[in-house]
Amino acid sequence: MQDLINMLGQQVQRLELFEVVAWFIWSHKNRLRLNKKGLPSENFFEAAKTYLSNYQAKRSMSRMKQPKENTKWQPPMEGIYKTNYDGAVFIESGEAGIGVIVRDARGEVITTLAEKILYPGSVEVLEALAARRATKFAVELGLSSSILEGDSEVVYRALQASNWRHSSIGEILKDTVSMVGSLRTFSFSHTRRQGNNAAHALAKRAIVSFPLLVWMEHVSPNVSPFVISNLSFDE
The missing domain is CATH 3.30.420.10 (Ribonuclease H-like superfamily/Ribonuclease H)
Known part of the structure; x- marks a missing residue:
């Protein structure tokens, strides 16, 4: 936990990231207690950054007032x-x-x-x-x-x-x-x-x-x- 605090202390405005990493640690501890496989501890920080980044991106998109483009799958040409x-x-x-x-x-x-x-x-x-x-x-x-x-x-x-x-x-x-x-x-x-x-x-x-x-x-x-x-x- 001290390593986590030191690592995040070097970041600017990373309170949200700290909370996500802490949640990962808590979830990992519970999975181990139930004898379930969890995410390796050395991957916590990168996984938390990815999780937070995806969440923030989705949150930003939901706040946009412009209508979303309705992209559909397009078929290939015949024979392809x-x-x-x-x-x-x-x-x-x-x-x-x-x-x-x-x-x-x-x-x-x-x-x-x-x-x-x-x-x-x-x-x-x-x-x-x-x-x-x-x-x-x-x-x-x-x-x-x-x-x-x-x-x-x-x-x-x-x-x-x-x-x-x-x-x-x-x-x-x-x-x-x-x-x-x-x-x-x-x-x-x-x-x-x-x-x-x-x-x-x-x-x-x-x-x-x-x-x-x-x-x-x-x-x-x-x-x-x-x-x-x-x-x-x-x-």
Whole structure:
């Protein structure tokens, strides 16, 4: 606790962060008392910063008076598949989920994947891992052409510009670029969360994966509503 106070004492206006870290410690203690796995103590600070940052971002968005843009999933061209991916963090268990969904030009589901992994320490790294897993999945399926789409602008811009050699996600994106070369044609695409909600629901579904679940030509019930709503795209 003294280390926590010293660490936060070096930050400016970090009372909220202190409270979140303290809550993480309290939650971790309770999970250990119940013989449940908790987040490693060395990850408390980074996980708390991520949690607080996401909360503040959502709070800021809720205060905005301007109407939100209604982003919808858009189908690929005929003969090309779209592979959407996303990640989700399970703070209390120190784990994370990766969701991948492959659809054709009619919006029909080819296959989906939900995989549980250890939380890598940051959302940026998690999204990079999701992009790599989606690429590997597309290659494993034997797809010849695919658009790889996620809602992380950081990962998308890095993949587009190959600006990853000296970043924290450089090696992961290097693997992604290497694998995607196995496809005859490919491209990277970015969408907002609303346009990626099926992949996000799959990522959250991964919390009950052991550690991997794959569905062929259908999805789990909690993901179906998002897939159905996506079928209402504009012609």
